[in-house]
Amino acid sequence: MDPLEQKIRDAFSEIAYGDTGQNILDADVIYSLEVNGTKAETVLVVPKDYESFIGGLTKAVEAALKSIEGIEEVGIRVVDSAEEAEKPVHHAAPPRKTAYLEEYEHVILVASGKGGVGKSTTAVNLALALKSLGRKVSLLDADVYGPSIPAMMGSRGEFSEVIGRRLLPLSRHGVEFMSLGNLVGEDEAVVWRGPMIHQVMEQMLRDTEWPGGDYCIIDLPPGTGDVQITLAQLTEATGALIVCTPQDVALLDARKAVKMFEKVNIPLLGMIENMSSFICPRCGEETPIFSKGGAQAESGEQDIPFLGSIPIELEVRLGGDAGLPVVLSEPKSASAQAFVDIAKALEQQLAEVQ
Amino acid sequence: MARMPLQFRTKEVFYDGKVNILYQDGTLARFEYFSLRCACVCASCVDEVSGEKILDDSKVAKDIHPLDSAYVGNYGLRIHWSDGHDTGIYNFRWLRESFPHESEKVN
Numbered sequence: 001m002d003p004l005e006q007k008i009r010d011a012f013s014e015i016a017y018g019d020t021g022q023n024i025l026d027a028d029v030i031y032s033l034e035v036n037g038t039k040a041e042t043v044l045v046v047p048k049d050y051e052s053f054i055g056g057l058t059k060a061v062e063a064a065l066k067s068i069e070g071i072e073e074v075g076i077r078v079v080d081s082a083e084e085a086e087k088p089v090h091h092a093a094p095p096r097k098t099a100y101l102e103e104y105e106h107v108i109l110v111a112s113g114k115g116g117v118g119k120s121t122t123a124v125n126l127a128l129a130l131k132s133l134g135r136k137v138s139l140l141d142a143d144v145y146g147p148s149i150p151a152m153m154g155s156r157g158e159f160s161e162v163i164g165r166r167l168l169p170l171s172r173h174g175v176e177f178m179s180l181g182n183l184v185g186e187d188e189a190v191v192w193r194g195p196m197i198h199q200v201m202e203q204m205l206r207d208t209e210w211p212g213g214d215y216c217i218i219d220l221p222p223g224t225g226d227v228q229i230t231l232a233q234l235t236e237a238t239g240a241l242i243v244c245t246p247q248d249v250a251l252l253d254a255r256k257a258v259k260m261f262e263k264v265n266i267p268l269l270g271m272i273e274n275m276s277s278f279i280c281p282r283c284g285e286e287t288p289i290f291s292k293g294g295a296q297a298e299s300g301e302q303d304i305p306f307l308g309s310i311p312i313e314l315e316v317r318l319g320g321d322a323g324l325p326v327v328l329s330e331p332k333s334a335s336a337q338a339f340v341d342i343a344k345a346l347e348q349q350l351a352e353v354q
Numbered sequence: 355m356a357r358m359p360l361q362f363r364t365k366e367v368f369y370d371g372k373v374n375i376l377y378q379d380g381t382l383a384r385f386e387y388f389s390l391r392c393a394c395v396c397a398s399c400v401d402e403v404s405g406e407k408i409l410d411d412s413k414v415a416k417d418i419h420p421l422d423s424a425y426v427g428n429y430g431l432r433i434h435w436s437d438g439h440d441t442g443i444y445n446f447r448w449l450r451e452s453f454p455h456e457s458e459k460v461n
Contacts, residue, residue: 090417092369092421094369095367095425097424098424231427232427233426234427237428263445264427264429
């Protein structure tokens with residue numbers, strides 16, 4: 001018998017087979033044992049009636065093997081019969097990681113239950129607010145049906161450069177961005193079925209020369225459709241933000257968006273109330289046109305952090321239309337301040353999630 | 355749900371005759387290859403509209419096993435089975451909440 005086998009036999013003869021009074025060699029527990037280099041692999045047969053021994057046995061066997069010089073790694077498989085032990089065991093490599101946008105520390109989805117709540121405005125201003133805090137930020141316009149990032153970033157009518165199969169993002173105000181609106185003509189309506197949407201989204205994720213950085217902010221189309229599913233499958237999003245107006249109807253739809261993100265394991269980082277109330281540019285008086293505080297109440301009910309509310313101010317619309325978002329055009333305005341506060345609240349949320 | 359609960363996040367997945375999923379809360383869940391393959395919820399195994407099962411379990415080989423696999427976003431696992439089938443996505447949350455398995459706390 002070779003000296004290694006003798007050592008292992010000696011060690012195993014010390015291990016009791018539970019309270020049966022036998023050691024594991026006498027009880028025929030060891031079905032097989034192989035040593036390859038520094039790794040020992042063994043199969044133990046423990047019938048169902050004795051399964052309460054398994055925990056103690058595997059620990060003892062592992063410790064015994066590791067105490068032998070030259071053995072560093074131990075693999076133990078426990079089966080309940082010799083027939084079971086003879087069946088081949090199918091191993092496979094661990095799952096591959098296939099997510100895009102891995103060059104970003106955080107991928108943040110900006111979502112809403114319905115359209116027209118100011119989701120793109122929020123995405124753009126949030127991106128610029130994060131930039132103003134010193135972060136490196138990119139922006140992806142995933143609203144393939146109605147891309148509005150080009151207008152808001154001031155790149156209407158421009159086309160992203162294509163080199164071979166690579167798309168170069170455009171850059172404005174220190175933020176790189178990619179939008180379908182800068183890939184196809186502005187008047188071309190996007191009338192696509194689901195599979196086509198999936199393909200185009202994957203192309204924008206995969207073929208864009210993303211510069212990488214702290215954040216990639218993604219402006220989603222409204223609702224819960226193909227683009228949302230595609231992004232949930234193709235990226236490992238850090239989390240989602242839900243933008244809504246204070247009215248009940250918008251909140252109802254926001255609830256659906258919340259459900260969707262739960263299904264695909266994307267954490268909800270917060271709710272943002274847009275068009276919270278109107279601030280008169282003449283007298284400064286605040287008027288809650290669409291009411292106020294609805295989103296905050298809802299976020300409390302759903303146990304989602306509330307990140308802040310953005311007032312209705314003329315500057316927000318003007319900035320969006322002019323391609324110079326309010327965070328840059330009127331940094332002292334109430335809404336610009338609100339966006340910066342929301343960016344800070346978001347960073348705090350992220351620090352807590354980590 | 356302010357944040358994605360830890361028990362649905364995964365730390366690691368590995369295969370050793372079973373599908374082992376180690377969740378972030380330290381629970382190791384082990385799933386049988388055969389029963390997972392039979393439970394595939396993709397459109398060719400389950401009718402999308404009626405929810406009726408199309409797959410005939412008796413046609414699934416007893417020694418079915420994964421050849422390859424990939425993570426899907428934050429939430430799932432796509433397994434390429436030895437019978438060539440690879441369209442099903444297994445949701446980590448669904449597996450833990452609704453699919454029979456053995457589990458143990460490992461840390």
